[in-house]
Amino acid sequence: MSGPVNPPEPDGAEDGRRAERAALRERISADPLTTRRDYLRIVATVSGGLVVGSTVVSAGVLHRHGDGEAGAVKVADRLEPGQAISFDYPGEDDRAMAIRLPDGTLVGYSTVCTHLACGVLWRRDEGTDGDLYCPCHEGKFDSRTGEVTGGPPPRPLPKVVMVEDAQGAVWAVGTARSGEDEQEGLCRGLRQRDPQLADRAGCASRKSGK
């Protein structure tokens, strides 16, 4: 079975990325809580667009437990390619998993199957990225996207938004609903918890969620 193939990039994609990074640089340099080292690391790790989550971690806020809100929670000091770790997020009974795919991409998901809520496992040796597998009725999900690839699950796995900090530690910083863009989900949660930080992180320019 072959791994996912990236489509050719449209003209101007590189310019778009440069503009995105310039905007990120501006936002982060305006944040007095962000150190230069954090900034360098953040730029290296948010090419996937997790600007908001990185700002949350670098600002050192929302490290709260037991207040019923999903803040930033450190789940591992390090996660190497090909490794996964299970944890509970955002609540104590919400099973989740972070996976470092073989190419270094960091992803996170709820591991509660969208069919009948059995526990989903990561099978490292299935295909290029492994797959997310539910043993109850042989449901399968794509490890890179959470999309359903087989069996009865009706919806993709909801995402847990993961970021890496300056020391290489891995954090869960928010959740996205099934099928929701990661930054949309993160901005929705951040607006509820800290509207000012949401603005500083660039959420104001994204459409409001509920």
Ligand code: FES
């Ligand atoms: Fe997961 Fe049925 S509960 S496939």
